[in-house]
Amino acid sequence: MGGTFDPIHRGHLRLAQAGLARGLERVEMMPARRPPHKHRPDIAGPFHRFAMAALGAAGQPGLGVSDFEISRDTPSYTIETVRHFTTLGHDVTLIMGSDSLADIESWRDYRELLDRARVMVYPRRPATVDDLAAHLPAWVRERMERQPSAIEVMNEPLDEVSSSEIRERIRIGHPLDGMLPPAVEEYVLKQGLYVAGVAPGEAGD
Helix, strand or coil: CEECCCCCCHHHHHHHHHHHHCCCCCEEEEECCCCCCCCCCCCCCHHHHHHHHHHHHCCCCCEEECCCCCCCCCCCCHHHHHHHHHHCCCCCEEEEEHHHHHCHHHCCCHHHHHHHCEEEEECCCCCCCCCHHHHCCHHHHHHHHHCCCCEEECCCCCCCCCHHHHHHHHHHCCCCCCCCCHHHHHHHHHHCCCCCCCCCCCCCC
């Protein structure tokens, strides 16, 4: 389960738990060091994002955090991560939002990616479970029809919490109302992350 995790929140964790409930042996959250699709100047440093992910996953059976991408000083291309773990003999399933799958043709070596890994896809606005396929490229829809086990739709009710909303709440001093796991919220506040005027990577790069 890749992402920026800036910061990790309860929605990420519920999604990971949904993957476990659907039969995955383990869910590894994979913070990206330099996400190629995101160019925000205010992304927290990789150390911070890894630390928050580790705090969020702590004590939750079946959940882990990998430093494979965050420890590499290169952009985080998912295909390289999947090649690494499949070469080691692992069966890899990617957990991703429908917005990412709809945009899959912008990803590096995207056809090889979907050949090497299964996908669990969850609807993200504007897609719903019922119309998710309409938002996807035609060849992806065909693959879903031809190989239903290759791309599985997660229809559990998911959390609409977003990292961007959390960052904005912190910036303007609004309460977080349980959006973050307690240990993550404590870390964010102690480190002064996402506060206006504080450089996001100072303690993490």
